[in-house]
Amino acid sequence: QLQVQESGPGLVRPSETLSLTCVVSGDSINTTSYYWGWIRQPPGKGLEWIGSIYYYKITYYHPSLKSRVTISVDTSKNQISLTLNSVTAADTAVYYCARHRDRVSGADLWGHGTLVTVSS
């Protein structure tokens, strides 16, 4: 059964870089042609799409985050990574990794999410 699990530092200091990984288990991301996206949810608030990656290297990002975010895939580790530079308290959120079939489809598989708090 395919599973997705995010992990990260939990606490990041303001102005530093947030780095998260999403490990896919149960199947190789090499054998599929899915898109992989990152979505975040600030405490008590709604969902915000951050960006997605497909064909292992083609990325597209939310315009408001584009200058600070990078999504990449490491096929040898079967994982998708997210880095977000120059973080502020506004980046405090639960970060989810999710799978989708194409640009316009919904996400049919989500990880449990990982909480990242930005604080000194």
Added chain:
Amino acid sequence: QSVLTQPPSLSGAPGQRVTISCTGSTSNIGADYDVHWYQQLPGAAPKLLIYGNTKRPSGVPDRFSGSRSGTSPSLSITGLQAEDEADYYCQSYDNVLSGWVFGGGTKLTVL
């Protein structure tokens, strides 16, 4: 402020039917992109409930249904149960943002 608009909250008694609307604009729902719906139980990740406006993934009870009349998509839940108490989100694609947009979420309370 979310790109898609949903009612912030709704409530219904067990057994009743509720309907959640989702309003967008000409760059997303109005451009005929599909709408998808998610259920988020307290403390859990979102779960895909309806995709492609009206389709139910395997395992989703048929009490949940999606509809779309022109540019007005909605999610209906019939035979409301206590376990349906959750937040519900609509999502679509936006061709100005070139990515996903979500509704602000609707908190459903089962009385």
